[in-house]
Amino acid sequence: MPVELHLATTDGRPQDHPNPMYDPAPGIDRPTRPGPVPDPEMFSGWVGETVRDLDPTTEADPVGVLVNLLSAGGAAIGPGPFLWIGNDRHPALIWALTVGATSVGRKGAATNTVRRLFKAAVPDFIACNTRSGLSSGEGLIEMVRDGDGDKDPGVTDKRLWVVESEYGVTMARGRREGSSLSGILRQAWNGEDLGVMNRDALHATAPHIAVIGHISPRELRAKMQDAEMAGGTYNRFLPVFVHRTQLDPDGRGAPDMLIDNLATAWKTVLADARRVGEVQLDQQATQLWREEVYAALCGDETDDGPLAEFTARAAPYAKRLAMVYALLDHTDRIGETHLRAAWALVRYARASAAHALGAAAVASTGDPDLDKLAAAVKTAGPGGLSGDEVYRLFKRRNATYRADLTARLCQLPGYVAAQVPGEGRHRTVFLYAPPG
Numbered sequence: 001m002p003v004e005l006h007l008a009t010t011d012g013r014p015q016d017h018p019n020p021m022y023d024p025a026p027g028i029d030r031p032t033r034p035g036p037v038p039d040p041e042m043f044s045g046w047v048g049e050t051v052r053d054l055d056p057t058t059e060a061d062p063v064g065v066l067v068n069l070l071s072a073g074g075a076a077i078g079p080g081p082f083l084w085i086g087n088d089r090h091p092a093l094i095w096a097l098t099v100g101a102t103s104v105g106r107k108g109a110a111t112n113t114v115r116r117l118f119k120a121a122v123p124d125f126i127a128c129n130t131r132s133g134l135s136s137g138e139g140l141i142e143m144v145r146d147g148d149g150d151k152d153p154g155v156t157d158k159r160l161w162v163v164e165s166e167y168g169v170t171m172a173r174g175r176r177e178g179s180s181l182s183g184i185l186r187q188a189w190n191g192e193d194l195g196v197m198n199r200d201a202l203h204a205t206a207p208h209i210a211v212i213g214h215i216s217p218r219e220l221r222a223k224m225q226d227a228e229m230a231g232g233t234y235n236r237f238l239p240v241f242v243h244r245t246q247l248d249p250d251g252r253g254a255p256d257m258l259i260d261n262l263a264t265a266w267k268t269v270l271a272d273a274r275r276v277g278e279v280q281l282d283q284q285a286t287q288l289w290r291e292e293v294y295a296a297l298c299g300d301e302t303d304d305g306p307l308a309e310f311t312a313r314a315a316p317y318a319k320r321l322a323m324v325y326a327l328l329d330h331t332d333r334i335g336e337t338h339l340r341a342a343w344a345l346v347r348y349a350r351a352s353a354a355h356a357l358g359a360a361a362v363a364s365t366g367d368p369d370l371d372k373l374a375a376a377v378k379t380a381g382p383g384g385l386s387g388d389e390v391y392r393l394f395k396r397r398n399a400t401y402r403a404d405l406t407a408r409l410c411q412l413p414g415y416v417a418a419q420v421p422g423e424g425r426h427r428t429v430f431l432y433a434p435p436g
Contacts, residue, residue: 021055021062022245029247031104036241036351038063044341045329046269047073050262054113057254061242063348064110067096068212072114073270074324075161075210076125079191081276081332083323085316091191092273092324095211097167097234099220099356100242107214107242111163116254120263122270130161134170134211137184141194144207160209167213168220174233182233185211189236213237217356235312238345241352273327284336285322293318293343295396314350318342369394373409377432384418384429406430 019040024030043051043062047069051062058065074092081092098107119126131143140162147154164170174181180196187194188211194204281289297315321342322334329338350368376393377385394402409415414433419426 021052031244031247033243033245035243035355036348038348039344042066042341042344042348044337045325046265047325047328048341050117050266053258053262054117054254055245057251057258058106058109058113059244059246059248059251060106060109060113061100061245063240063345064098064100064105064107064242065113066345067094067098067238067240068111068114070094070321070324070328071096071210071212072118072161073266073328075129075159075208076118076122076270077273077324077327078159079206079208080274081279081323081327082191083279083319083334085319088316089191090316090320090323091208092320092327093189093191093208093210094320094324095189095213095237097213097215097220097237097239098242099215099217099239099352101218102216104244105214105216105242106244108165109244110242111165111212111214113254115163117259117262117266120259121266125159125161129157129159130163132163132165134162134164134181135173137180137182137194138196138202140181140184140188140209141196141202141204144194144204144209146203146205155204158204158207160207162209162211164211164213167215168222170213171215185233186236211237217241220356238317238349239353239356240349241355269328269330272330276327276332279323279326279332279334281319281322281334281339282336285334285339288336288339289319293339297343297346314346317349318346321345369397369405370408370412373405373430374412374415374432377409377415377430380430382431384420384431386430387428390430 019037021040021043022030022033022037042048043066047066050069051065054065055062071094074094077092079091082089084090098105098110100107115126115130134140143155144158144160145152145154170181173179174185184194184196188207188209191206191208194202194207196202294315297318318339319334319342322338325338325341326332326334354371373385373390373393376389380389390402390406394405397405406417409430410417416431416433417428418431420429
């Protein structure tokens with residue numbers, strides 16, 4: 001007898017397809033999930049198959065395991081593969097901030113699951129290229145520094161996977177007066193050469209650094225401030241809400257045979273991917289990008305709310321993710337499946353940010369255009385927002401889209417459309433009055 005589905009996708013619509021790692025199922029104790037639910041589309045290709053194989057062996061959220069695999073995989077692949085976005089050369093670097101409650105998020109379980117697999121697949125990488133304890137920009141450069149002649153041979157392997165189990169501490173360090181950490185992190189995400197202008201003159205050429213951070217929603221809200229988001233450091237991270245998906249009191253982890261089999265395949269996948277150079281979209285993915293994805297992910301420049309700041313790099317991140325999905329599928333061409341998986345993960349990241357930031361996200365609906373319109377109506381005050389102002393906000397959209405958007409706005413609590421006298425005719429304005 002099929003299991004009745006009650007879950008919703010990250011954009012709020014009911015699911016019309018099975019979601020095996022999140023649906024209720026006989027013999028699996030699924031705790032109540034307090035946040036967004038991942039779309040199964042993101043568990044695509046070889047990386048998705050790995051998550052499905054490991055899922056029964058851990059209480060970790062499958063999406064947590066997924067982003068750890070993408071991040072560690074991109075770091076282990078190294079700086080060879082890249083794609084052009086405009087005139088910017090993007091490396092295969094995925095940074096994620098897993099956001100979950102301390103007792104039930106299972107953030108560490110997700111990272112440790114991937115660490116165990118990679119320890120079997122690429123033991124030297126885990127032993128020599130995995131670090132924690134970010135404290136300063138200089139300290140990060142030191143880990144991938146250039147040599148200084150015979151005095152210091154430097155670091156020849158510039159790959160680094162940084163795992164921060166207490167990212168709130170890292171955020172606090174970055175806010176200290178005179179700290180270079182935030183600026184160096186921004187350069188590292190771009191794949192740029194690193195350096196600081198001080199007496200020691202540290203430099204690192206062609207670093208390849210990926211970062212995974214763990215934080216609780218409460219700690220994130222407490223430490224996150226508008227100035228920090230506007231600085232651009234945190235929109236380098238994909239915020240990913242995680243919550244354990246099953247209760248397994250007698251869990252013993254993955255069998256050694258499963259780890260060994262997966263590790264053998266991963267070793268080959270990573271070695272082959274390291275030999276790739278430029279990555280491009282194939283014809284079908286290019287069409288999807290142009291016709292659907294790009295318009296959906298590119299926010300208007302006038303949208304400067306906290307949630308927009310946190311997810312400002314959604315469009316380039318979709319392509320970065322698609323590149324890593326493709327590389328892990330043994331190809332240098334991004335296909336439609338890779339792009340759709342990346343798009344689903346970016347949508348989930350935005351829903352995760354809205355859930356984690358709570359009121360700071362201006363009561364996000366999960367739809368960026370609807371959030372933008374709702375915020376504009378609130379800002380307009382007692383006079384309301386006119387139809388002409390709605391047009392200017394969404395002039396890139398057609399009239400049918402704007403009409404549907406305003407209709408959905410009026411279904412939200414406190415929002416109404418009103419007719420007011422104008423010059424020769426009545427005009428429509430949109431108003432907000434707090435319920436109750």
